[in-house]
Amino acid sequence: MKFKRQIFGFMDLLRFKKMVPLRAKKLAEAPATPLPTSYRVDRTVKILHPGMQQAELTEIRQETPDMKTFTFRLSGKMMFRAGEYVTVGHKIGDSLASRPYAIASSPLTALEKGEISVGIKKAGFFSGWMFDNAKTGDKFFIGDPSGFFHYDGVRDRAVVAGIAGGSGVTPFLSMARAIAEGSEDFSLVLFYGARTEKDLAYKEELDKLCSDKFKVVYVLSDEKNEKYESGFVTAELVEKYAGKDVSVFMCGPQAMFDFADKEMAKLDLGGKYVRKESNCVAARDVAPTQYKLRVHIRDEVFEVNADARETLLTAMERAGLNVPAKCRAGGCGYCHSRLISGKYTIAGADKRRVADAKFGFIHPCCTYPDSDVELEVPAGEIPQ
Ligand code: FES
Numbered sequence: 001m002k003f004k005r006q007i008f009g010f011m012d013l014l015r016f017k018k019m020v021p022l023r024a025k026k027l028a029e030a031p032a033t034p035l036p037t038s039y040r041v042d043r044t045v046k047i048l049h050p051g052m053q054q055a056e057l058t059e060i061r062q063e064t065p066d067m068k069t070f071t072f073r074l075s076g077k078m079m080f081r082a083g084e085y086v087t088v089g090h091k092i093g094d095s096l097a098s099r100p101y102a103i104a105s106s107p108l109t110a111l112e113k114g115e116i117s118v119g120i121k122k123a124g125f126f127s128g129w130m131f132d133n134a135k136t137g138d139k140f141f142i143g144d145p146s147g148f149f150h151y152d153g154v155r156d157r158a159v160v161a162g163i164a165g166g167s168g169v170t171p172f173l174s175m176a177r178a179i180a181e182g183s184e185d186f187s188l189v190l191f192y193g194a195r196t197e198k199d200l201a202y203k204e205e206l207d208k209l210c211s212d213k214f215k216v217v218y219v220l221s222d223e224k225n226e227k228y229e230s231g232f233v234t235a236e237l238v239e240k241y242a243g244k245d246v247s248v249f250m251c252g253p254q255a256m257f258d259f260a261d262k263e264m265a266k267l268d269l270g271g272k273y274v275r276k277e278s279n280c281v282a283a284r285d286v287a288p289t290q291y292k293l294r295v296h297i298r299d300e301v302f303e304v305n306a307d308a309r310e311t312l313l314t315a316m317e318r319a320g321l322n323v324p325a326k327c328r329a330g331g332c333g334y335c336h337s338r339l340i341s342g343k344y345t346i347a348g349a350d351k352r353r354v355a356d357a358k359f360g361f362i363h364p365c366c367t368y369p370d371s372d373v374e375l376e377v378p379a380g381e382i383p384q
Contacts, residue, residue: 165252
């Protein structure tokens with residue numbers, strides 16, 4: 001109803017008096033159909049940001065001697081960009097453990113079937129446990145799709161040279177699937193490095209996905225085979241198959257980054273055209289020393305052990321505390337917690353925002369204790 005101010009003030013008062021009967025009349029005229037219980041915008045938000053959800057492990061497939069694909073049925077649909085990762089977690093003994101994994105399946109599969117797959121290499125505590133103990137029917141918790149390791153038409157060049165090592169092939173497999181199904185539109189030349197032919201996971205499927213927009217170049221370091229390139233992924237190789245006008249995406253072990261960094265510098269691409277998917281912070285190589293870690297979560301206080309070799313996040317998870325974690329590499333800021341007291345060392349580069357560092361916030365996922373520590377940590381989202 002429009003309300004136009006009248007020249008004479010008393011006219012406004014008269015109209016105001018009539019508002020109640022007018023409202024009653026409009027209500028009486030309205031259809032008796034109940035209001036919708038949910039709106040389309042809310043349903044879209046739920047798909048875009050599902051939050052931590054329960055998922056059932058429905059399939060395990062052996063890919064190579066030390067790598068398996070795990071497929072999960074989600075509680076609902078999920079929307080993600082090919083190249084993003086999810087946190088997969090489970091209670092293991094007294095620990096509430098989790099780890100981020102790049103999604104290997106296609107965006108459309110998650111949207112239409114409510115299913116995602118991740119490739120896991122047998123290494124470290126959680127991945128090792130998954131590899132040896134997880135079985136179909138088990139329930140896991142899965143976090144929101146996250147990360148920036150995906151194509152961006154504004155930022156990236158039309159051709160992406162992907163450099164993958166080990167399980168680092170999974171985000172590129174998702175990209176290749178997305179290109180094939182039409183949910184991504186760019187050209188990808190994948191340089192996939194492995195020791196020998198039998199270490200190449202997903203080879204059959206990658207070969208099938210090849211098209212005018214997707215090519216794969218296999219590079220073996222420990223085996224001479226005329227079907228493949230040999231050695232490591234060099235600048236020369238990238239130029240030979242993908243040209244110089246490329247964005248380079250890298251995902252793999254640190255040793256691969258160390259080599260590829262030097263090689264890609266030769267192409268002189270400029271910082272914004274080279275992106276790397278960070279690896280989780282690992283244990284540090286120092287003498288084992290035990291400290292006390294006091295953790296405030298809402299109005300509860302916990303005291304747990306913290307080993308100088310492990311991050312504060314690992315110490316909290318080992319004690320079964322439900323605390324936030326996503327990238328485990330210091331980059332996303334999701335685990336951001338307030339340091340009350342204690343000394344610490346940050347693994348690698350300090351990726352905190354300037355204000356966080358100034359006001360005493362740390363990222364427990366990449367922080368090792370150097371003394372007893374007291375922290376205020378936000379509550380985690382894991383459904384209990
Ligand atoms: S989990 Fe991403 S910064 Fe700690």
